[in-house]
Amino acid sequence: MNEDLTTFIEPELEARLVALVLGEASAFEQEELERIITERPEARLFKNRMEELHGLVDEASNPVNAIDWKLSDERREKVLSKIREEQP
DSSP: OOTTOOOOOOHHHHHHHHHHHTTOSOHHHHHHHHHHHHHOHHHHHHHHHHHHHHHHHHHHHSOTTOOOOOOOHHHHHHHHHHHHHHOO
């Protein structure tokens, strides 16, 4: 598939595909959209891009393995004591 494909998709179809990606499409609508995606490569490309975007947004807003960037109490006290020493 040519990833550089940028043909026009009707706004109504875009909305329907976004609903599909978000899991908001009915079973009947899912079947109809899958048929359209099979027939129209630009619809498939748009859906794939929306899935990627949705995944990135989800990952950015809900980091599963977020690292706790806080210093331990011991290290924090060492840093603060150094800062206090350097103040006149």
